[in-house]
Amino acid sequence: MKHNLLLCAILSAAATYANGAPLLKIDDDLPAGNIIVDAVEGDTVKLQQDLRDSKQWFYWAFRVRGAQGRTLSFDFTNKKGNGPVGVRGPVVSTDGGKTFTYPLDGKSKSDGFTYTFGANDNDVLFYECHPYVRADWDKFVKKHSKQLGKHFAVETLCRSRKGADVPAARIGCINKEPKFRYFISARHHSSESMASFVLEGAAEIFFRDDKRGEWLRENVELMIVPFADYDGVQAGDQGKGRKPHDHNRDYTKFIYPETKAITEWIASHAGGRLHTFIDIHCPWIRDWENEYVYSPLRDPKILPDADIEKRFSELLEKHQTGSMKYEAKHDIPFGVGWNSGKNHAQGWPAVTWACKKVKGLKIVRTFEIPFANASGNVVTPESCREFGGDIMNVVYLLTKEEK
Ligand SMILES: [Zn+2]
Structure with a gap:
């Protein structure tokens, strides 16, 4: 430097x-x-x-x-x-x-x-893409400060390698045992900034003054980790493909404090049990599937419920309201292209760890959010927030179906 x-x-x-x-x-x-x-x-x-x-x-x-x-x-x-x-x-x-x-x-x-x-x-x-760093997260916390203590708790996940406090938050039903717990994370790859705006949008529907918001606040606790590679985000690192392996290949060896702390938080706070686990990413910079929103689908052998995954995709196509449009046909099935077991040779990604280790899981999903172009539409922080709301709305609809 x-x-x-x-x-x-x-x-x-x-x-x-x-x-x-x-x-x-x-x-x-x-x-x-x-x-x-x-x-x-x-x-x-x-x-x-x-x-x-x-x-x-x-x-x-x-x-x-x-x-x-x-x-x-x-x-x-x-x-x-x-x-x-x-x-x-x-x-x-x-x-x-x-x-x-x-x-x-x-x-x-x-x-x-x-x-x-x-x-x-x-x-x-x-x-290269819209920035999102700690100061942006602090703005998000300030924007929703009226909810603090009631439906919003900001905590420290762990101390980063460089000694910074890494934030985590609980949203919704935080003052009593909730019926359901969801988990959502972003920035396992530090430069994938659009993921952070999606995370904000997913969290914000818990604060809305409507029937859905009320139900979520009463029944669900959302656990969020906005920066799974905190130091990388702050420093402007690529994050992806770090040596010896990056944060999203660390769920076997746990050499980074954040990944270890995520598993410990889920174990200690949620008793190792979640309803939903979502990890948000961004793809390569351009061309091919990289200009569509998509999910790299998991190995059906480890998925908790392949039918729910399919239903998730159908409901998202049907109910999405934002300008960023998801179409299930762009998803990459497991075993196709880069989305194979070979891609995880360095270690498990977060979602694989969740599939194998978290109890009670119904929904587990990774989303890839394009940096600038999604099916011809301009990608902006606002369109990402809208899409985050769309994702969380489907999780809500699926949870309600179970009752
Ligand atoms: Zn990624």
């Missing part, structure tokens, strides 16, 4: 205009920052995602200062794979991270883009 910043500083200095124009500075000084600047040659910036301890992946995030009034081309030098620029181009903020848009939708290439900075754009953030 120090090396990158030093290189960056040298390159920035080289990019200073002789006539006293602003100093161009490109660095990773932003939440979940991740960039290596290879060279600045005139108006062309050569750069690449910082893989750190991961194999080939595509997350990056950088900040540009001092480029106001200029047009710069950003050329990604790691051209392996069909990235690392998203389907709708970079996610950009010109107000310090308050709002984000896709200003180059339809005008970017998979390995670069050209951006014209406005006269006052002296500080612009560029992300």
Whole structure:
């Protein structure tokens, strides 16, 4: 990291205009920052995602200062794979991270883009995907602070490897023994940020002032882990494919505090028994199935109830209300493509652990949420939240069917 910043500083200095124009500075000084600047040659910036301890992946995030009034081309030098620029181009903020848009939708290439900075754009953030870090979770907690103590409890799951408190939360029926317990997690792969907005949307329907919300608050406790790789999220790591294995291949060896703590929390708080276990992910950056919402289906041999899984898909297709549309035909059956036992050779993923170890489970599911394009629709934090609500609504409908 120090090396990158030093290189960056040298390159920035080289990019200073002789006539006293602003100093161009490109660095990773932003939440979940991740960039290596290879060279600045005139108006062309050569750069690449910082893989750190991961194999080939595509997350990056950088900040540009001092480029106001200029047009710069950003050329990604790691051209392996069909990235690392998203389907709708970079996610950009010109107000310090308050709002984000896709200003180059339809005008970017998979390995670069050209951006014209406005006269006052002296500080612009560029992300591969919409960021979601601890500060965003804190905003979510604040937004629902009236529910704290009543239907919302924020706790500490564990201490991360870097010494940070990793949050967990209980939502709904938190002050007495609930009839049902659901569990939902995100960010086993730290760069898969759209998963976090889905998690927020799934949780929020517990707070709604309607009959469904009332029933959920009375009968169900939702246990959530927003950051299954906390340090990776905060640092802007790829997370996927970490060495020696990533967090979602850790449910055999448990080398990460978060995964171990998740299993211990379910054992101690829920007596090892849950009704539903859902883990949210994002897929590869573009093309093929990666531009549809889908579930990689589990091995029917370990699934608690294959009929319920099918029914889940039918109900989601029928009742979804958001702009992000799920179609069961895009699901990947177990044994097809990458979705096989081979993919878990390094260790069990969370859902496999749940299938094998959690008692009473009816629903177990992984969702893959595209970064920018879902069946032709624009993926935004809001469309992800809507989809999270749609998922949790189906869990609710299936739970009600059982009564
Ligand atoms: Zn993932």
